[in-house]
Amino acid sequence: DQQVKQNSPSLSVQEGRISILNCDYTNSMFDYFLWYKKYPAEGPTFLISISSIKDKNEDGRFTVFLNKSAKHLSLHIVPSQPGDSAVYFCAATDMEYGNKLVFGAGTILRVKS
Amino acid sequence: EPEVTQTPSHQVTQMGQEVILRCVPISNHLYFYWYRQILGQKVEFLVSFYNNEISEKSEIFDDQFSVERPDGSNFTLKIRSTKLEDSAMYFCASRAEGTQYFGPGTRLLVL
Numbered sequence: 001d002q003q004v005k006q007n008s009p010s011l012s013v014q015e016g017r018i019s020i021l022n023c024d025y026t027n028s029m030f031d032y033f034l035w036y037k038k039y040p041a042e043g044p045t046f047l048i049s050i051s052s053i054k055d056k057n058e059d060g061r062f063t064v065f066l067n068k069s070a071k072h073l074s075l076h077i078v079p080s081q082p083g084d085s086a087v088y089f090c091a092a093t094d095m096e097y098g099n100k101l102v103f104g105a106g107t108i109l110r111v112k113s
Numbered sequence: 114e115p116e117v118t119q120t121p122s123h124q125v126t127q128m129g130q131e132v133i134l135r136c137v138p139i140s141n142h143l144y145f146y147w148y149r150q151i152l153g154q155k156v157e158f159l160v161s162f163y164n165n166e167i168s169e170k171s172e173i174f175d176d177q178f179s180v181e182r183p184d185g186s187n188f189t190l191k192i193r194s195t196k197l198e199d200s201a202m203y204f205c206a207s208r209a210e211g212t213q214y215f216g217p218g219t220r221l222l223v224l
Contacts, residue, residue, distance in 0.1 A: 043117075046215075051211070089156065100158040101148070101158060
């Protein structure tokens with residue numbers, strides 16, 4: 001099941017710089033997208049979401065951009081902090097039907113101080 | 114801040130044994146979910162539950178699996194006869210609006 005893809009397994013960024021995590025999807029029925037952060041042996045923690053009627057949503061240091069025509073979304077973290085080091089999962093869902101989340105494989109973000 | 118809780122945090126069982134994983138969703142949420150993550154793989158959907166019935170289930174969720182909301186607060190996942198390949202982290206989630214909130218997970222190891 002490759003409906004949601006995160007093609008970068010890992011990303012390393014210097015503290016204070018921007019982290020950009022990318023996600024692509026194939027199912028045009030997806031209309032709600034979420035980013036979760038996960039530490040080892042813990043559950044996914046919700047970060048930010050975006051509906052398909054928007055192209056940008058911002059919450060503090062986190063901004064999610066959605067390009068529906070390209071079926072692509074990205075998470076920007078500015079400025080990056082060492083505490084942001086974790087695995088970041090992109091997830092997508094069809095709110096009209098079922099609402100199950102389909103996850104990407106995750107990107108390991110390491111923020112170096 | 115309200116959160117989803119899960120018990121136990123770890124469970125070790127013998128193949129063929131029954132296990133029950135427990136979850137307490139956020140109190141005003143109406144939709145409940147179970148997901149699992151096998152080591153090194155994606156988080157994958159198992160089942161969703163609304164209004165005291167299953168609303169959707171994946172191919173993984175076969176006759177060995179069942180879910181129940183026995184009272185107003187708990188939400189359980191039962192695996193009747195565990196297999197080695199059931200070893201995974203199991204996550205419960207609940208939602209009110211669009212966003213699902215996850216519990217800390219139960220690590221199940223089947224020997």
